[in-house]
Amino acid sequence: MKNRVINIGIIGFGTVGAGTARILMKRHKELQAQLGVSLKVKNIADLDMKTDRGIKLPRGVLIKDAHKILNDPDIDIVVELMGGINPAKEFILEAIKKGKHVVTANKALLAEKGQEIFRAAKRQCVSVGFEASVAGSIPIIKIVRESLIGNKIGNIFGIINGTANYILTKMTEECVDFGSTLKEAQDLGYAEADPTFDIEGIDSAHKLAILAALAYGLPISLNKIYTQGITEITPLDIGFASEFGFKIKLLAIAKPSGKEVELRVHPTMVQESMPIANVNGVFNAIYVEGDATGAGLYYGKGAGDMPTGSAVVSDISDIARHIRAGAADRMQSFDISGRSGLKVKKMEDVSTCYYLRMSAIDKPGVLSKISGILGDNNISIESMIQKGRKREKAVSMVLMTHEAREKDMMKALKEIKKLRVVSGKPLYLRVEGAHA
Ligand code: HSE
Secondary structure, X not given: OOOOEEEEEEEOOOXXXXXXHHHHHHOHHHHHHHHOOEEEEEXXXXXXXXXXXXXXXXXXXXXXXXXXXXXXXXXXXXXXOOOOOOOHHHHHHHHHHOOOEEEEOXXXXXXXHHHHHHHHHHHHOOOEEOHHHOOOOOOHHHHHHHHOOOOOEEEEEEEOOHHHHHHHHHHHHHOOOHHHHHHHHHHOOOOOOOOHHHHOOHHHHHHHHXXXXXXXXXXXXXXXXXXXXXXXXXXXXXXXXXXXXXXXXXXXXXXXXXXXXXXXXXXXXXXXXXXXXXXXXXXXXXXXXXXXXEEEEEEEEOOOHHHHHHHHHHHHHHHHHHHHHOOOOHHHOOOOOOOOOOEEOOHHHOEEEEEEEEXXXXXXXXXXXXXXXXXXXXXXXXXXXXXXXXXXXXXXXXXXEOOEEHHHHHXXXXXXXXXXXXXXXXXXXXXXXXXX
């Protein structure tokens, strides 16, 4: 067994594929010493055979046709790093059908089709490793699935999209608007040419769907996650947030309570004193409460060739260990069947404190009209700032509320929007860490 070779086929030779291959080649000897098997990259499939990835592969390793990997009986582990839903899903299911173990970084695919993929893997007694799908270098899948197994997991708050965090950090530090910060992030290669998934919170929702399933034994519930992006945030809101002692972060939130769990992704005002408020730039951080451990904050790089490649190699190594020990489907030992009975809470029933900003005419009686609507909808005001004094002209009016139900707030906002003294759409942000 000592000299057993484990053959690996990588599908997708982009950023993460290249990082993975680089680590496997650079650390081949050390990995062999630690695992007792030799990890060999037999083939890497990619349609682009020309781009120089800065890695010297032995002749014949880079191929065009992924089916060669899937049909190769010698390949033990298929590593899917191409992204997207199709054909990644077909390739993974084909690999599983052929009895191969799979490692993937594909959070969109797992969030949408994970249930089907994990079921197929269980039937075939093979492993699916997905450490690289959430938060790159932070081993959060392992933490939630294994390290915290002795805990009932409570609230989770995550900054799990580096692009959005980079944009919000820049806007905060340099007081620049969303559009120009996004453009800069794209020019620097942080944001994709199509940044929709990052800035609209969809990428964070994919990752939250995976984390919540593992943490609470839920089926993966992407379509039940309330998702709102950061495109409407302005430097003005960041400034007001700071006056109240808060920062604005795109948070992925999971809050279990009783038989329900809140799952939501949205820009959130977090108290400046909370450690997660000080996670800046492209970094990720995930705060997880365990009933035995108490609160923990896990921090690190959430993307990039080597940080994410490191997570892929960790899964490959786990599978190699299990193959060696003859327990190769061990990584399927988590329960996302829904046996826990927990249901995702409807967003309209969620209660949080709110920040509201509206443009209102500066004249007597306006505030009482607004506060009247809030009061009629069971919403109590905690504090208020009016900026400037412009008799009979529009000024920014900012309110913080005590805890209120989403349903009530949405109704109140509709009514406020109809007031003639309020111009434009009021902006609202949910608040975490404030006193209810
Ligand atoms: N696009 C993601 C981010 C990285 O900006 O964090 C990969 O998950």
